[in-house]
Amino acid sequence: xxxxxxxxxxxxxxxxxxxxxxxxxxxxxxxxxxxxxxxxxxxxxxxxxxxxxxxxxxxxxxxxxxxxxxxxxxxxxxxxxxxxxxxxxxxxxxxxxxxxxxxxxxxxxxxxxxxxxxxxxxxxxxxxxxxxxxxxxxxxxxxxxxxxxxxxxxxxxxxxxxxxxxxxxxxxxxxxxxxxxxxxxxxxxxxxxxxxxxxxxxxxxxxxxxxxxxxxxx
Amino acid sequence: xxxxxxxxxxxxxxxxxxxxxxxxxxxxxxxxxxxxxxxxxxxxxxxxxxxxxxxxxxxxxxxxxxxxxxxxxxxxxxxxxxxxxxxxxxx
Numbered sequence: 001x002x003x004x005x006x007x008x009x010x011x012x013x014x015x016x017x018x019x020x021x022x023x024x025x026x027x028x029x030x031x032x033x034x035x036x037x038x039x040x041x042x043x044x045x046x047x048x049x050x051x052x053x054x055x056x057x058x059x060x061x062x063x064x065x066x067x068x069x070x071x072x073x074x075x076x077x078x079x080x081x082x083x084x085x086x087x088x089x090x091x092x093x094x095x096x097x098x099x100x101x102x103x104x105x106x107x108x109x110x111x112x113x114x115x116x117x118x119x120x121x122x123x124x125x126x127x128x129x130x131x132x133x134x135x136x137x138x139x140x141x142x143x144x145x146x147x148x149x150x151x152x153x154x155x156x157x158x159x160x161x162x163x164x165x166x167x168x169x170x171x172x173x174x175x176x177x178x179x180x181x182x183x184x185x186x187x188x189x190x191x192x193x194x195x196x197x198x199x200x201x202x203x204x205x206x207x208x209x210x211x212x213x214x215x216x217x218x
Numbered sequence: 219x220x221x222x223x224x225x226x227x228x229x230x231x232x233x234x235x236x237x238x239x240x241x242x243x244x245x246x247x248x249x250x251x252x253x254x255x256x257x258x259x260x261x262x263x264x265x266x267x268x269x270x271x272x273x274x275x276x277x278x279x280x281x282x283x284x285x286x287x288x289x290x291x292x293x294x295x296x297x298x299x300x301x302x303x304x305x306x307x308x309x
Contacts, residue, residue, distance in 0.1 A: 005260065006260045028307050037308050052233040055289050058240075060246075093299055200225045
């Protein structure tokens with residue numbers, strides 16, 4: 001759901017950029033407190049893994065595809081602050097080197113996928129895991145991944161509507177519907193990947209403590 | 219070998235061998251934009267300096283090789299960028 005140039009008007013582009021800059025600045029100070037230099041390779045490799053996995057579009061419904069977002073994967077393994085930097089790194093590289101996501105929409109894409117999706121995923125994961133029923137770990141992973149995609153789709157729809165590109169009541173239902181299906185793929189891939197990646201990467205696990213859901217300011 | 223190398227290896231394998239077989243269909247947002255008639259608004263990128271637009275390498279004709287090469291390159295660029303960024307702030 002990378003927004004291209006031309007979908008957002010100037011005010012929405014500026015507002016979302018300001019919000020994601022503020023959120024990233026805060027994440028950077030938190031990461032500085034939480035992480036040591038020892039953890040740096042793991043974060044770099046997590047970003048590289050998400051970039052690669054995002055390239056593999058899988059078919060959903062007729063004539064439509066989806067791909068992994070990775071926000072929940074990163075948030076579960078590294079917590080919301082590191083995850084927001086990891087996803088931002090992926091989005092910046094995609095935008096600059098591959099023309100995937102417009103440069104004028106980079107702020108919005110970061111807000112939707114790197115900030116809001118990671119923070120909500122982190123909170124959902126912690127909340128479901130706390131219920132401690134049998135299978136709560138896998139349920140927490142799947143649900144946080146599914147919801148993270150819907151969060152991104154919801155914010156994208158709102159931004160498109162604020163920009164006057166399409167009315168909210170026209171765009172919201174199809175966006176949520178298609179991403180509810182894509183989210184199932186997100187959940188399955190995240191469940192499969194989280195165990196493998198956790199075995200090999202060091203990171204703070206996804207605590208939700210004092211994480212203001214940074215994206216909701218828009 | 220460092221433990222994280224196992225994850226990097228998997229990422230490179232995905233980029234090289236799975237990405238060329240990715241579904242070519244439009245993604246969720248593109249599908250909705252097409253159905254609701256605003257896809258055209260997004261067809262003129264502001265910047266055109268991206269070296270590998272749409273995950274292809276212009277000089278390579280074979281589509282799958284081109285995508286695989288773009289994927290491996292992008293995976294390594296992302297690794298370097300995220301590594302450098304977090305190293306800068308974790309000091």
